[in-house]
Amino acid sequence: MLEDLKRQVYEANMQLPRLGLVNFTWGNVSGIDRGKGLFVIKPSGVPYEKLKPSDLVVVDLNGKVIEGDLRPSSDTPTHAVLYRHFLKVGGITHTHSPWAVSYAAAGRGIPVLNTTHADTFYGEVPVTRNLTANEIQGDYEKNTGKVIIDTFKKQHLSPAAMKAVLVNQHGPFTWGKNASESVYNAKVLEVIAEMNYHTLLLNPAIKPVSPQLLNKHYLRKHGKNAYYGQKNRLGKK
Ligand SMILES: O=C(CO)[C@@H](O)[C@H](O)COP(=O)(O)O
Numbered sequence: 001m002l003e004d005l006k007r008q009v010y011e012a013n014m015q016l017p018r019l020g021l022v023n024f025t026w027g028n029v030s031g032i033d034r035g036k037g038l039f040v041i042k043p044s045g046v047p048y049e050k051l052k053p054s055d056l057v058v059v060d061l062n063g064k065v066i067e068g069d070l071r072p073s074s075d076t077p078t079h080a081v082l083y084r085h086f087l088k089v090g091g092i093t094h095t096h097s098p099w100a101v102s103y104a105a106a107g108r109g110i111p112v113l114n115t116t117h118a119d120t121f122y123g124e125v126p127v128t129r130n131l132t133a134n135e136i137q138g139d140y141e142k143n144t145g146k147v148i149i150d151t152f153k154k155q156h157l158s159p160a161a162m163k164a165v166l167v168n169q170h171g172p173f174t175w176g177k178n179a180s181e182s183v184y185n186a187k188v189l190e191v192i193a194e195m196n197y198h199t200l201l202l203n204p205a206i207k208p209v210s211p212q213l214l215n216k217h218y219l220r221k222h223g224k225n226a227y228y229g230q231k232n233r234l235g236k237k
Contacts, residue, residue, distance in 0.1 A: 001038075001058055001066070001067050002033055002036070002038065002040055002058055002067075003053075005031050005033055005040050006040050006053045006054070006056045006058075007053050008031055008178065008179050008180065009029055009030060009031040009040045009041070009042070009056055009091075009179045010051065010052070010053040010056055011179075011180070012029040012031065012091065012093070012178075012179035012180050012182070012183045013028070013029045013042045013048065013051060013179075014048060014051070015029075015180070015183045016029065016048065016093070016095060016183065016186075017048045019183070019186075019187045020097075020190075021095040021096075021097045021183075021186055021187060021190060022048075022095050022096060022097070023096075024047065025044075025045050025046060025047055025048070026095065026096040027093070027094050027095040027096055028041060028042040028073040028075055028079075028093075028094050029041075029042060029091065029092070029093045029094075029179050029182065029183060030042070030073075030076075030079045030091065030092050030179065031090060031091040031092075031178055031179035032083050032089070032090055032091070034090070037060060037061055038058050038059065038060055038061075038066055039058075039059060039061070039079065039080075039083060040056045040057070040058055040059075041056065041057055041059060041072050041073045041076055041079060042055075042056065042057075042072075042073050043055050043056065043057055043068070043070035043071060043072060043073065044070070044071045044072060044073050044074050045071075045074075046070065055068075055070055056068065057070055057071075057072040057073075057076075059072055059076055059080070061080055061083055061084050062080060063076045063077045063080040074141060075094050075141055075144075076141070077139065077141035077142040077144075077145065078094070078141045078142070078144045078145040078148075078173070079092045079094075079145075080142075080145070081142055081144075081145025081146060081148070081149065082145055082148065082149075082173070082175065085145075085149045086159040086175065088159070088160055088177075089159060089175040089176070089177075089182075090175075090176065090177045090178040090179070090181075090182075091175060091176055091177070091178040091179035091180065091181060091182040091183075092173060092174070092175045092179075092182050093173070093174045093175070093179070093182040093183050093185070093186040094171065094172070094173050094174075095171060095172055095174075095186050095190070096171045097171070097172065097186065097189070097190040097193075098190075099190050099193035099194040099197060100166060100171060100172040100186075100189050100190050100193045101170075101171045101172070102193070102197070103125075103127065103166055103193055103196075104127060104166035104167060104168060104169060104170055104171050104172065105169055107127055107130075107168055107169070108127060109124045109125055109126050109127045109166065110124060110125040110166070110189070110192060110193055110196055111124045111196065111208045112124060112208045112209050112214055113195070113196050113199045113200075113206060113208060113209065114192070114195060114196075114199070114209065115209065115213065115217045116188070116191065116192055116195065117192040117195075117196075117209075118209060118213060118214045118216075118217035118218050119188075119217050119218065119221055119228075120163070120185060120188045120189075120192075120218075120221075121161075121162055121163065121164055121185075121188075121189070121192075121218075122158070122161035122162055122214070122218045122222075123157070123161070123162060123214070124208070125162065125164045125165065125166060125189065125192075126151050126152075126155055126157065126162070126165055126166065127151075127165075127166040127167075127168055128147040128148055128150070128151045128165060128166065128167050128168050129147055129150070129151070129168060130168045130169060131143055131144065131147055131168075135147070144167055144170070147167070147168075148165050148167065148173065151165060152165070159175065161218070161222075163175050163176055163182075163185045164185055164186075164189050172186060172189055172190075174186040174189055
């Protein structure tokens with residue numbers, strides 16, 4: 001079942017160690033087949049060097065295992081919450097990439113201090129509140145998804161424009177139209193987190209880019225009249 005999606009999600013998971021976003025068994029990537037209401041996710045605790053496409057687990061939007069011999073990622077309930085609420089998301093990545101985790105551990109969002117950030121994320125990457133003791137002792141992974149949804153609702157953020165969040169004291173979740181794009185966004189997040197740290201060391205008083213610069217860079221790549229790359233060339237596919 002869902003063999004093509006398993007292959008895509010497997011390849012996306014294997015990008016995590018290649019891009020330096022995880023060590024050991026940390027992190028996970030999933031991808032969803034919206035038509036079937038099923039998503040595919042990495043199995044829990046399997047070293048990437050031993051992972052095979054056939055190891056990936058198929059689950060429904062409640063996190064129930066539909067196919068697979070291995071236990072799905074421990075973060076499966078979090079992915080399920082995000083798929084249920086962010087209806088245009090096709091793939092989700094969670095990592096423990098060090099610069100993004102540093103911001104999450106410090107309880108700080110990542111402000112837009114340069115155009116590299118603006119090219120991918122339409123504003124400050126938010127950090128969630130901490131989970132309460134009850135939320136931690138309850139369905140922890142589901143509640144991790146809940147605080148992400150709460151953060152986007154409270155800050156009136158668009159999941160399509162802000163494809164990342166920092167879970168307080170834990171780490172980043174990113175998403176995109178598919179598993180591969182969610183990994184791309186995870187790498188961009190890690191790169192800008194490191195850039196921002198050094199920018200703030202060089203100039204602690206630095207302010208975020210202007211709304212004009214944010215709009216220009218974000219919309220020239222993602223707007224309906226995007227002209228970055230080969231998009232929208234007259235008469236060209
Ligand atoms: O956040 C955590 C652990 O803190 C998890 O994301 C692990 O980093 C990966 O767990 P599995 O996907 O292997 O269950």
